[in-house]
Amino acid sequence: MGFPLLSLIVFVPAAGAAVLMLMRGDDAVRWTALGFTLLDFALTIAMLTGFDTATHEMQFTEIRPWVPALGITYALGVDGISALFVFLTALLGWICVLASWVAIDRKVKAFMVSLLSMQALMLGVFSALDLFLFYVFWEAMLIPMYLIIGIWGGEGRVYAAVKFFLYTLAGSLLFLIGVIVLYFQGGKTFDILILTAQDLPFPVQSWLFFAFLIAFAVKVPMVPVHTWLPDAHVQAPTAGSIILAGVLLKMGAYGFLRFSLPMLPEASMYYSTLMLALSALAIVYGGLLALAQDDLKKLVAYSSISHMGFVTLGIFALNLRGLEGGILQMFNHGVTTGALFLLVGLIYERTHTRSIADYGGLMKAAPVYTVFLALFTLSSMALPGTNSFVGELLVLSGGFAANLAAGAAAVLGALLGAAYLLGMYGKVALGPAKVTARFKIRDVSAREMAAILPLAVFVLWVGLYPKPFLDIIDVSVKHLLVHVHGKGSGQ
Amino acid sequence: MTAAALFQSVLASLPEIIVVTGACILLILGQFVRKGQEHLLVGASVAIVLIAALATFMLASEVRPAYTGMFIADRFAVFFKFVFYLATVLTFLLSRKYADIEGIGSSEYYVLLLFALSGMMIMASAIDLLSIYVGLELMVLCTYVLTGFLRQERRSNEAALKYVILGAVSTAIFLYGVSLIYGLTGTTRLDGMAAAVTGDPLDPGLLLAVVFIVAGLVFKVGAVPFHMWVPDVYEGAPTTITAFMSVAPKAAGFAVILRVFLNPLVAASDIWIIVAVIAVVTMALGSFVALVQDNFKRLLAYSSIAHAGFAIFGVVAGGADGIASVMLYLLIYSFMNLGIFGTVIMMRNGDFSGEVIEDYAGFAKSHPGLALLMLVYLFSLAGIPPTAGFFAKFYVLVALVERGFVMLAVIAVLLSAVAAYFYIRIVMVIYMREPQRVFDPALTPLVRATLAFTAIGTLGIGIFPEWFLRLAQGAVFGG
Numbered sequence: 001m002g003f004p005l006l007s008l009i010v011f012v013p014a015a016g017a018a019v020l021m022l023m024r025g026d027d028a029v030r031w032t033a034l035g036f037t038l039l040d041f042a043l044t045i046a047m048l049t050g051f052d053t054a055t056h057e058m059q060f061t062e063i064r065p066w067v068p069a070l071g072i073t074y075a076l077g078v079d080g081i082s083a084l085f086v087f088l089t090a091l092l093g094w095i096c097v098l099a100s101w102v103a104i105d106r107k108v109k110a111f112m113v114s115l116l117s118m119q120a121l122m123l124g125v126f127s128a129l130d131l132f133l134f135y136v137f138w139e140a141m142l143i144p145m146y147l148i149i150g151i152w153g154g155e156g157r158v159y160a161a162v163k164f165f166l167y168t169l170a171g172s173l174l175f176l177i178g179v180i181v182l183y184f185q186g187g188k189t190f191d192i193l194i195l196t197a198q199d200l201p202f203p204v205q206s207w208l209f210f211a212f213l214i215a216f217a218v219k220v221p222m223v224p225v226h227t228w229l230p231d232a233h234v235q236a237p238t239a240g241s242i243i244l245a246g247v248l249l250k251m252g253a254y255g256f257l258r259f260s261l262p263m264l265p266e267a268s269m270y271y272s273t274l275m276l277a278l279s280a281l282a283i284v285y286g287g288l289l290a291l292a293q294d295d296l297k298k299l300v301a302y303s304s305i306s307h308m309g310f311v312t313l314g315i316f317a318l319n320l321r322g323l324e325g326g327i328l329q330m331f332n333h334g335v336t337t338g339a340l341f342l343l344v345g346l347i348y349e350r351t352h353t354r355s356i357a358d359y360g361g362l363m364k365a366a367p368v369y370t371v372f373l374a375l376f377t378l379s380s381m382a383l384p385g386t387n388s389f390v391g392e393l394l395v396l397s398g399g400f401a402a403n404l405a406a407g408a409a410a411v412l413g414a415l416l417g418a419a420y421l422l423g424m425y426g427k428v429a430l431g432p433a434k435v436t437a438r439f440k441i442r443d444v445s446a447r448e449m450a451a452i453l454p455l456a457v458f459v460l461w462v463g464l465y466p467k468p469f470l471d472i473i474d475v476s477v478k479h480l481l482v483h484v485h486g487k488g489s490g491q
Numbered sequence: 492m493t494a495a496a497l498f499q500s501v502l503a504s505l506p507e508i509i510v511v512t513g514a515c516i517l518l519i520l521g522q523f524v525r526k527g528q529e530h531l532l533v534g535a536s537v538a539i540v541l542i543a544a545l546a547t548f549m550l551a552s553e554v555r556p557a558y559t560g561m562f563i564a565d566r567f568a569v570f571f572k573f574v575f576y577l578a579t580v581l582t583f584l585l586s587r588k589y590a591d592i593e594g595i596g597s598s599e600y601y602v603l604l605l606f607a608l609s610g611m612m613i614m615a616s617a618i619d620l621l622s623i624y625v626g627l628e629l630m631v632l633c634t635y636v637l638t639g640f641l642r643q644e645r646r647s648n649e650a651a652l653k654y655v656i657l658g659a660v661s662t663a664i665f666l667y668g669v670s671l672i673y674g675l676t677g678t679t680r681l682d683g684m685a686a687a688v689t690g691d692p693l694d695p696g697l698l699l700a701v702v703f704i705v706a707g708l709v710f711k712v713g714a715v716p717f718h719m720w721v722p723d724v725y726e727g728a729p730t731t732i733t734a735f736m737s738v739a740p741k742a743a744g745f746a747v748i749l750r751v752f753l754n755p756l757v758a759a760s761d762i763w764i765i766v767a768v769i770a771v772v773t774m775a776l777g778s779f780v781a782l783v784q785d786n787f788k789r790l791l792a793y794s795s796i797a798h799a800g801f802a803i804f805g806v807v808a809g810g811a812d813g814i815a816s817v818m819l820y821l822l823i824y825s826f827m828n829l830g831i832f833g834t835v836i837m838m839r840n841g842d843f844s845g846e847v848i849e850d851y852a853g854f855a856k857s858h859p860g861l862a863l864l865m866l867v868y869l870f871s872l873a874g875i876p877p878t879a880g881f882f883a884k885f886y887v888l889v890a891l892v893e894r895g896f897v898m899l900a901v902i903a904v905l906l907s908a909v910a911a912y913f914y915i916r917i918v919m920v921i922y923m924r925e926p927q928r929v930f931d932p933a934l935t936p937l938v939r940a941t942l943a944f945t946a947i948g949t950l951g952i953g954i955f956p957e958w959f960l961r962l963a964q965g966a967v968f969g970g
Contacts, residue, residue, distance in 0.1 A: 067957045069964060070889065110859070136876040143870055146915065150923045158923050162915065169875075169911055173904035176885070180892040180900070 005047055006060045006076040006127050009086065012040045013093065014120035017113045026108040030101055033112040037094035037119065044090040051083055053471045056479035058129060058193065059083075066133070071189045075129035080476030081257055081327060084469070085126045085250055088334045091454065092246040093119045096239040098451035099342050103238050103349055104152055111152055114144040115239060122247050126254065131179050131190040138251065139172055145240070145248070153235035160228075160235035167218050167228040175215030175255075178208045182263065196262040199487060205267035212260050219252030220308050223282045233301035238345025241297065245304050246338035250330045253311050257327070261315070262480060265487040268318070275316035276402065280409035282309030287416030291423075296344045296354045299424055300337060303380065306413055307333050313410055314395035318484060322398020323477050324470060329391035331469065332462060336379045336388060339455040343373055346448055351439045356424060361433030365441040370429040372444070372452050379459045381421045382414060387462035492559065503555035503564040506543040506572065507612050513539030514605035521598020529596045533587050533937075536601040537580055540608065544576045560680050561622040562613075570966035571615035571746040574822050578739035579608045581829045581945065584937045586731045589836050592933065593729060595640050604735065607633035611743035620669045620679040620704070623747050627665070627711070630740055631658050637735075638728040650727025657710070657720045665707025671700035681754050701762055704751060711744035712799045715773040725792035726846075730839060733788060734832030737795045742821040745802060749814050752806055767807045771902055774800030778910040787835055787848050790913060791828075794872060797910050798824055801887060804903050808890035811967050816886040819963040823871075823883040823952055830945030831868040833938060834861060840933040848917060853926025861932065862921050864946050871949045873914040874907055879952035886960070 016036030023029055052059060058077035066074040078086055096115055104111045121144070124137035142165055150161030179190075185204060186195045200208070218225045229249075233241050261268050286306030293299040311333065314326025346369070347362075348354055363370040379386035382393075392414065400407030444452065462469055492500075501508065517535055524531055547569055555564040582604060590596035610629030617623040635658065639651025673679050675696050676687035710717035725733045777797030784790035802824075805817035838845020845851075855862035871880035884907060891900040952959050 067960060069957060069960045070886075136881070139881070140876045142875060143866075146918075147922065150919060158919055161923075162912070162919065165915055166908065166912060170905070170908045173908055174901065177888065177892070177897065177900050177904060180885075180889055181897060183889070184892060 004062050005043065005050075006078065007062055009040060009043045009047065009090070010076070010120055010123045010127060012036060012043065012120075013116040013123070016040075017116040017120070020109055020113050020116065023109065029109045029112050030097070033116060034094060034097045036116060037090070037097050040119070040123075041090045041094055044087045047078070048083065048087055048472070051078075051080075051472065053080065053475060056080070056476045061129065063129075066130075070132075071183075071191075072132045073130045073191065074133060075191065076127045076133075077129045078127055080473040081480075082126045082254070084327070084331055084472055085247070085254060086123055088250070088331055089119060089122045089126065089247050091458075092242055092334065092338055095338070095342070095451045095455065096242050098447060099242060099345060100237060100239040101447060103345060107151065111148070111239075114147050115243075118144040118148070118243060122243075122251075125251055129192050131182065131192055131195065133190075134192070135172075135176060135179055139169075139176075141248070142168055145243070148240045148243075149232055149236045152237040153240065155235075156231070157235045160231040163228045164232040167225065171215040171218035171225070174211045178211035178215075181208060181211075192258070196483075200264065202266050202270075205264040206270070209260060209264045209267035209271060212255065212264070216252040216255040216260070217278075219255070220249060220312060221252070221305065222278050222309070222312060223285050223305065226282070226286075226305050229305060230298055230301045233304075233341075234295065234297045238341060238348075241301075241341040241345070242338045245300075245341055246334040249304065249308055250334060253308070253315060253326070253330055256312070256315050257480070261318075261484050265484040268316070268484060272316045272318055273403065276313060276399070276406040279309045279313035279316065280406045280413075282306065283313065283410055283413030284416070287413045287420065291416060291420040293420075294356050296347075296356055296424070296428075297341070298354075299356070299420060300340045300344060303417065303420065304333070304337055306417065307337065307380075309413065310392060310395050310410060313399050313406060314391075317395070317398040317402035317406075318481070319398050319401055320478065320481060321394045322402060323481060324473060325391050325394025325396075325398055327473050327477065328462070328466065328469060329388065329395060332379070332387040332391045335455050335458045335462075336376055336386075339372075339376045339452060339459075340380060342451060342455070343369070343376065346444070347441075350441050356427050358438075359428040359434065360431040361429075362441070363429045364433055366443040368444045368449075372456060373429060374425060375456055375459060377421050377425045379463070381418045385460070385463045387459050387466070389463060390466045391462075496559075499555065500557035500562070502550065503557035504562060504616070505550060506547045507609050507616075509543045509546055510539060510605055510609040510612065513542070514602050514609065517598060517605065518602045521602065524598060529590065530587060532596070532598050532601050533583050536583050536605060539605060540576050540580050540583075543612075544573065547572050547576075558622075560682075561619045562616050563618050564616055566966040567750075568612075568616040568746075570818055570822075570963065571742060572612050574742045574825055575608055575611045575615070575739050577822075578735060578742070578825050578829060579604060581833075581941050582731055582735040582739075584941045585734065585829075585833055585836050587937050588933045588935045589729070589731050589839055592839055593641060595729060600637070600640060603633045603637050607637070607735075607740070611739055611746075614743045615746040617747070618681050618750065620672065620681070623750075624662075624666065624669065626743075627747070628662065630743060631662070631711070634732070634736055634740060637732045638724055640729050640732065641727075644727075646727040647729070648727075650724045654720055654724045657717075661707050661710035661717060664703050664710075668700045668703025668705075668707060671696065671703065675700060681750060684754060698762065701751075702765065705748070705762065705766070708744055708748050708751070709769060712741050712748070712803075713796050714769050714799050714803060715776050715796070716769075718773065718776065718796050721796055722789045722792040725795070726786060726788045730788065730832065730836045730846075733791075734829055734836065737791065737832070738821075738825045738828055741795070741799065742825065745806075745817055745821055748806060749817060752809065753814070763807055763809065766803060767896075767899060770800050770803035770807055771899070771906075772800075773797070773803060774903065774906045774910075776800075778906050778913075781910065781913045784913070785848055787846050787851075787917075790848065790917075791831065791835075794910065794913070795828065797906070798828075798872075801884060801903060801907065804899060805887040805890055807899065808887070808894045808896060810890065810894060811964070812886075812893055813890040815960075815963040815967045816883075816890040818966060819886055819956075819959060820883040822959065822963070823879040823949075826945050826948035826952065827868050827871040827878070827880055830942060830949055831865065831872065833942050833945060834865050834868070837861075837932045837934055837938050837942075838930065840931055843930050848920055849927065850930070851917065851921050852924035854921040856926055857929070858932065861934075861942075864942055865921060866918055867946055867949055869914040869918050871953070873911040875911070877950070877953045879949050879956070882953055882956045 061077035613626030641647035781793035871878035
């Protein structure tokens with residue numbers, strides 16, 4: 001056991017939160033928060049540089065006893081799949097700090113403390129190798145997220161916060177029972193690797209699959225348990241929306257990848273058609289709802305439901321292209337939708353309206369802003385050359401291979417995406433200059449640029465040269481597939 | 492009884508003797524304490540408990556049966572006694588300022604608490620239905636009086652009266668069960684009961700007797716269907732006494748329930764089905780009714796009913812892990828519940844009662860530190876990690892699943908999701924509302940110390956549960 005890099009990555013933001021608690025002065029708090037999140041980001045880059053893409057084994061592992069009386073360990077480690085999300089979380093961390101620099105003007109310290117604790121917990125989720133530890137991180141996230149939405153959110157924040165809390169809690173508690181059942185099935189261990197290696201009888205797998213499904217589906221969110229998401233997104237402050245869309249929604253899909261597929265392979269294969277159907281439903285239904293929105297944030301929120309449908313579709317296609325596409329789409333969605341929420345937040349700070357009808361002709365008033373908006377809109381609808389194109393293409397080809405109808409539904413969803421995104425962009429950026437008549441709009445400032453630019457870089461980088469990203473996940477995904485198909489077909 | 496046996500018995504019950512003797516001395520000397528010198532009473536009471544704790548600790552190394560099979564000092568009893576010490580000492584610390592404000596700071600208040608403590612200690616060590624009864628009555632008689640201690644307040648008098656009458660009924664039920672057991676088996680000793688049964692262990696007479704005994708005990712822990720007194724009594728009693736009652740006597744009740752359930756006679760019967768139903772209904776009732784409460788003390792009363800229900804799930808699970816899970820649950824519950832009550836008690840200042848939930852609106856703005864503490868206690872009560880409340884529930888669920896009661900575990904977690912709602916509703920009032928008026932909490936150093944201590948316990952056990960888990964397991968396995 002060498003240098004505890006992962007522990008550092010997880011606990012640097014937590015330490016930052018602790019330091020912030022002792023500080024005074026809003027600006028000092030902001031800079032310190034930025035410093036800690038940047039340090040954390042640097043650490044994840046160090047992790048990626050040291051990452052061996054040739055193996056599916058867990059890397060940077062740390063294992064220490066925690067509650068030996070119950071077989072609980074403090075175990076961290078990453079494979080290709082989790083490494084990508086650890087990186088994404090740390091990237092969005094400091095962008096969130098920048099995004100809330102002026103947007104959060106009251107209780108700044110408490111906000112930054114919540115934000116940094118949230119980041120620590122999310123990083124913990126992606127690197128935990130012990131189910132109990134995973135659950136602690138997973139569930140503890142409810143506290144800071146509840147506060148972020150409930151204290152700093154919009155007018156209906158309390159309702160949205162409570163709804164978010166109860167949905168997620170009710171889902172997770174069944175997952176907890178599933179975890180305990182697994183614990184006894186696996187001979188009293190919470191070790192994720194040991195639990196992955198064992199074979200469970202199909203009826204047990206079936207029950208566990210649905211217990212897990214409820215928890216993960218709420219987080220993804222899949223239709224019909226998606227209704228908390230628009231509320232939470234619309235009410236949350238910009239940074240909250242970025243975290244929700246960028247990282248939190250990924251956790252449900254990550255749960256499928258880390259638990260459902262490897263631990264319950266037979267059930268995953270058996271119920272894959274059901275999951276494909278639910279994904280197709282989410283894609284089309286989310287797209288239709290997005291088409292009907294006038295509120296910018298709601299539009300992006302419903303588009304998230306549709307996009308996450310692509311992710312689950314890719315995962316449950318259970319073939320290489322689908323899985324790789326799904327995972328890459330998770331990363332892409334974090335970058336693109338995070339950026340879209342950021343952009344919506346920026347314009348909202350200036351005009352205090354999110355109604356699309358209020359806008360128009362933004363291109364004249366804020367040309368740089370509209371260029372970025374165009375880039376991320378195009379990325380969201382998966383135009384060639386952007387990141388989502390690569391991911392969506394992989395998902396579609398995997399989806400068609402798995403189920404023709406699901407693939408067709410996904411194509412329909414992609415068309416719907418083009419319709420509502422282009423429509424939104426046209427109404428906001430082009431047309432008569434409604435908005436400049438009412439507000440004096442500044443273009444993007446240097447600080448805002450610092451937050452947007454890195455995301456734009458990733459959009460083009462993944463779009464034009466996705467190989468490094470696919471390389472990170474490739475071996476792990478292949479291993480996962482062999483594992484699922486090997487065990488799932490009842491060998 | 493030979494002199495040596497007598498000496499052994501006295502030695503085994505030394506902590507109880509210290510508390511009773513100390514209380515008697517305090518009763519006499521307390522008359523000489525002048526007004527304004529009440530801190531001497533607090534100091535003396537705490538000292539008595541600490542000496543008893545020291546004696547308990549010194550004697551904990553071995554199992555000591557005493558008084559010809561009426562009493563035993565084993566690790567099971569030691570664990571519970573430390574829960575009682577913890578709850579009593581913290582109640583003393585919280586009481587000082589509160590008693591001043593309410594004008595109840597006479598020495599009797601402290602003496603009665605000490606006698607109640609001795610009663611609970613006897614309950615934890617009792618292994619005979621009669622010694623259980625003696626401990627039980629000693630405890631409840633003191634709490635009857637303490638409930639009515641706010642003599643000027645009608646609410647308090649009413650609560651005491653209600654408590655006495657219902658308590659007497661439950662005692663009668665318990666005694667009836669005891670007499671049935673004696674009639675059927677010819678013994679009242681817990682370990683002798685199973686051996687003395689001559690015919691069928693599932694004799695309906697025996698089952699009836701056990702049901703009566705369980706009913707009597709269920710009253711003391713405030714579980715359905717004998718929960719009706721809890722909200723009224725909790726609301727009417729002085730808040731410090733409510734805090735005490737929600738923790739210590741409840742733990743004592745569970746100590747006896749666990750002892751009775753360890754008995755092979757009870758284990759052989761199908762009584763667990765009844766207990767499972769009690770657990771489900773208790774949790775459901777506590778959780779759902781708490782949703783509509785506006786009074787903080789009443790809300791906490793229903794919350795304590797819900798928590799009793801959850802702990803009973805551990806009793807249903809049975810086995811070593813089930814029993815250990817109940818014990819750990821009670822220990823953790825003591826920390827977090829005394830913590831949350833500490834914040835309610837601290838709000839009682841001037842004309843401010845701190846009993847209405849609305850009073851806490853915007854508390855986070857005026858007192859961020861205290862609000863953060865309340866947040867920790869409330870999330871712990873709701874069972875969200877990394878607080879101790881989560882681990883308490885987790886271990887009960889582990890015990891349930893281990894015994895194959897997966898459906899019960901699912902019911903338990905779904906009901907605790909309901910319960911989570913009313914805790915986060917308070918968090919919402921504290922953090923997301925604008926303050927209505929200025930308030931000035933009665934924050935004495937003693938109250939501060941209590942809050943800090945309970946917070947450390949609430950977070951510490953959550954993050955490092957191993958030692959406490961071993962303690963609880965050791966008290967079952969090794970006792």
